[in-house]
Amino acid sequence: VLWPANNKPIQEADHFLARCGDIDLAVIDVELLHGLPLSQVQAQTRGWLERVRPSLTVPLVVYTASWFWTAPAGWENDYPLWEAEYILSQPRGGITRSQQPEPPKVPGPLSAGWLTWFFWQWTSGGQPLGAPSESMDYNVFDGDEAMLRAFLGLTQPPPPPTGNSCQDLHDRWRNLRSDPIWWLNPFKIVELQAIEHDATVLGCAWLANP
DSSP states (O other): OOOGGGOOHHHHHHHHHHHOOSOSOEEEEOOOOTTOOHHHHHHHHHHHHHHHGGGOOSOEEEEEOTTTOOSOOSOGGGSOEEEEOOSOOOSTTTBOGGGOOOTTOOOSSOSTTOSOOSEEEEEEEEOOOSSOSSOEEEEEESSOHHHHHHHHTOOOOOOOOOOOSHHHHHHHHHHHHHOGGGGGOTHHHHHHHHHHHHHHHHTOGGGGOO
16 A cells, blocks of 8 residues: 555555565555645655566556546556446445456446556455455456466466365365465355365365365
């Protein structure tokens, strides 16, 4: 999250680079003014991005919303947009995947200056999956899984085993957990939990030390 009150975007960027480790995606969350004009916050955002960009080979994404980013700065389309545009908020923690917007649905007005979006956070009231939380943010990508993998520079994982032996279940569990794409899709947690349930029913020993 950019903290405009610091007025030190370069220092914030250096702090991020020193701690981010091995990542598939870098996102700057911009939704605070701290009493500053939007133009100054936009300038800080660009300073952060330009500081980070030479040091990373992964996509740099700006997370913001049309209610906040109300005027274009002129450089927006140099960076992919993660648009926060909620279409559902209630019941908090009770919104499910079945309510996810599907093509050709798109966010309402995009943050000013951007012509396209890559990610859309469409609710903060999603049913929590695999996390002790009241609710969870749900997001969609503007494309299919193959396009998402190409965007992130990730290869397609090998086909999972189809059997139901303990070894097959372990291999499916391991393959899913080792695929970087799974952390972007909380619904894959349900798949993990289903595998673990089947393994428990079979009494698979690997559950004790996966």
